[in-house]
Amino acid sequence: MAEQQIKVAVLGGGSFGTALASIAADNGARVRQWLRDPALVEQINREHRNGRYLPDYSINPAVVASSDMAEVLPGAELVLVAIPSKAFREVVRQARPHLNPAQILVSTTKGIQEEGFKLMSQILEEETGFPHIGVISGPNLASEIAQKQLTATVIASADPETRTRVQTALGCDYFRVYASNDRHGVELGGALKNIYAIAAGMAAALGMGENTRSMLMTRALAEMSRFAVDQGANPMTFLGLAGVGDLIVTCSSALSRNYRVGYALGEGKTLDEAVEALGQVAEGVNTVRLVRDKAREDGVYMPLAEGLYQVLFKGVPAKEMARMLMLGEQSSDVEFILPREAVQQAHRETGGRHG
Ligand SMILES: NC(=O)c1ccc[n+]([C@@H]2O[C@H](COP(=O)([O-])OP(=O)(O)OC[C@H]3O[C@@H](n4cnc5c(N)ncnc54)[C@H](O)[C@@H]3O)[C@@H](O)[C@H]2O)c1
Ligand SMILES: O=P(O)(O)OC[C@H](O)CO
Numbered sequence: 001m002a003e004q005q006i007k008v009a010v011l012g013g014g015s016f017g018t019a020l021a022s023i024a025a026d027n028g029a030r031v032r033q034w035l036r037d038p039a040l041v042e043q044i045n046r047e048h049r050n051g052r053y054l055p056d057y058s059i060n061p062a063v064v065a066s067s068d069m070a071e072v073l074p075g076a077e078l079v080l081v082a083i084p085s086k087a088f089r090e091v092v093r094q095a096r097p098h099l100n101p102a103q104i105l106v107s108t109t110k111g112i113q114e115e116g117f118k119l120m121s122q123i124l125e126e127e128t129g130f131p132h133i134g135v136i137s138g139p140n141l142a143s144e145i146a147q148k149q150l151t152a153t154v155i156a157s158a159d160p161e162t163r164t165r166v167q168t169a170l171g172c173d174y175f176r177v178y179a180s181n182d183r184h185g186v187e188l189g190g191a192l193k194n195i196y197a198i199a200a201g202m203a204a205a206l207g208m209g210e211n212t213r214s215m216l217m218t219r220a221l222a223e224m225s226r227f228a229v230d231q232g233a234n235p236m237t238f239l240g241l242a243g244v245g246d247l248i249v250t251c252s253s254a255l256s257r258n259y260r261v262g263y264a265l266g267e268g269k270t271l272d273e274a275v276e277a278l279g280q281v282a283e284g285v286n287t288v289r290l291v292r293d294k295a296r297e298d299g300v301y302m303p304l305a306e307g308l309y310q311v312l313f314k315g316v317p318a319k320e321m322a323r324m325l326m327l328g329e330q331s332s333d334v335e336f337i338l339p340r341e342a343v344q345q346a347h348r349e350t351g352g353r354h355g
Contacts, residue, residue: 005030006169009076011091013040013065014280015053015142016108017082020170023145024080025060027172032072033065041065053280057146073098078106078169080136081124084281085111088120092127104132104162106155110190111283112290119187134162135183136170137190138241139249141256145175152176154242156186178241185233189242192227193250194284195291196220198262199308200251202318205266216304217251222335223302227291230300235336258284271312288312301340303328 008024010017013035021033035041043051044065048058066072073079073095083091088109099105105128107120118126121135134157145151155166155177163179171177180186196216203212224247225238237243250256254263261282264274275285292309295302307325310316330347332338 006078006165007076008032008169009034009072009079010082011069011072011079011095012082012108013037013044013050013053014082014084015050015146016140017080018044018050018054018057018059019140019142019145020080020082020108020136021063022057022060023170023172023175024078025062027170029078029169031060031063032076033063034067034069034072035065036067038067041067054143054146057143069095069098076103078104078165080106080108081120082108085109085113085120085283085286086281089113089123089127092123096127099128099130101128101130102132103130104134104165105130106134106136106157106162106166107187108136109283110137110187110194112191112287114286114290117290117294119184119191121183121187132159132162132165133157133183134159134166135187135190136166136177137186137246138178139245141249141253143255148174150174150176152178152241152245154178154180154186154240156180156183156242158183180237180240180242182234182237184231185228185235185237186240186242188228188231188233189224189238189240189246191283191287192224192291193220193243193247194258194282195288195305195308196224196247197250197256197258198265198282198284198288198312199304201254201256201259201262201264202266202311203262203322204259205263206318206322208322213251217247220251220304221247223304226335227295227300227302227305230298257282261285265312266318285312 006029008029008031010021010033021031025031048061105124109120124133138153155163157163167177225235229235261274288308292305307321311318311321332340332343
C-alpha cells in the first residue's frame with residue numbers, strides 16, 4: 001500500500017520557514033505556508049520564490065502559501081513554527097483556534113521570551129496545552145539548506161511520536177534529522193550560540209586570528225553548558241549537533257545573521273546601525289541581555305556573555321573587554337573533570353599567580 005502523504009503547515013515566511021516548507025515538499029508532504037504579507041504569498045504561489053528572504057532560491061512548487069491561517073492549519077498533522085521569538089506567542093495565540101491536540105507542534109525558533117525567561121516550546125505548551133510538542137535545532141543556515149547542501153538537524157521531544165513523525169516528514173537525501181529527548185538542552189543550545197556568534201563576528205572584524213576563534217568557541221561551549229546544566233539540561237547535549245555543531249557554523253560563517261551583526265560592530269558600526277543594515281532577525285542581540293541577567297540572578301559564571309553585554313549595551317570597547325577577559329581569574333579547562341572551584345582553591349592555597 002502506498003504511504004499516505006503527510007500534511008505539513010509552516011507558520012512564518014522568513015528564510016528558515018521557507019527552507020523548511022521546501023524540504024517537506026521535496027519529501028512528498030502536502031505543504032501549506034502561512035505568512036502575513038499578501039504580496040509575498042502571491043509571489044511564492046506564482047513564481048515559487050521568496051524575493052524578500054531567499055531571493056536566489058527556487059521553492060518547491062508544491063508549497064502553497066496563504067495569509068489566512070484557516071486555510072493552512074486545519075488538517076495539518078505537523079505544524080512548524082518559524083516565527084522570531086518577539087512575535088512567537090502572538091502568532092501562536094492567533095493560530096490556537098485552528099489547532100487541535102492530535103497535531104504535532106514544533107518550534108524552529110532560536111530565541112527566548114523576556115517575561116519569565118521562556119523558551120518557545122514552553123510557549124507552545126502554555127498556549128495550547130497539547131501533548132505533542134518538540135523543537136528543531138542544529139547547524140542549519142537557511143540559505144545552505146535552500147541550495148540543498150548536505151545538512152543535519154535535531155528533533156528534540158520527550159514524546160517519541162513527535163520525534164519519529166518529524167524524522168519521517170523532513171529526513172531526506174540532503175537533510176538528516178537526528179533525535180533527542182533533551183528538549184530543554186537542544187532549545188537552549190540554539191538560543192545560546194547566537195550570543196557567541198556575535199562575539200566571533202566581532203573578533204574577526206578586529207583582525208583576531210584562528211587561535212582566538214578556537215579559544216572563543218571552546219570557552220563558549222563551556223559557558224553554554226554550564227548555564228544549560230543550571231537550567232536543568234543534560235550537558236551531553238552540547239556535544240551534539242544542537243550544541244557544538246550549531247556553535248561551529250554560527251561562529252564561522254558570514255551567512256549567520258548574528259555573526260554579521262558582530263562583524264559590523266567590530267567594524268565600528270553602532271548596534272542600531274548593525275541591526276538596521278541586517279534587515280532580518282538576529283536573535284542573539286536580545287538573548288545576550290536576557291541570559292546575562294538570568295546568569296547574574298542565578299549565580300552562574302558567564303564571563304563571555306557578561307563581556308559581550310558590556311560591549312553591546314554599555315559602550316565598553318571590544319578590544320578592552322578582550323584584554324580584561326584574558327586577565328580574568330584562572331580557570332579550569334573542562335569543568336566536568338576538574339571543577340573551576342578546585343582551581344581557584346589551589347590558587348588561594350598557593351598564593352595566587354606565580355611569576
Ligand atoms: N534563517 C536561518 O538560517 C535559521 C536557521 C535556524 C533557525 N532559525 C530561527 O528561525 C526563526 C525565524 O527565523 P527566520 O530566519 O525565518 O527569520 P527571518 O528574519 O528570515 O524572517 C522572519 C519572518 O517572521 C515574520 N514575522 C515577524 N514578526 C511577525 C509577526 N508578528 N507575525 C507574523 N509574522 C511575523 C516576518 O514577516 C518573516 O516572514 C529565528 O528565531 C531563527 O533563530 C533561522
Ligand atoms: O543566521 P543566524 O545567526 O540566525 O543563524 C542561523 C542558524 O541558527 C544557524 O544554525
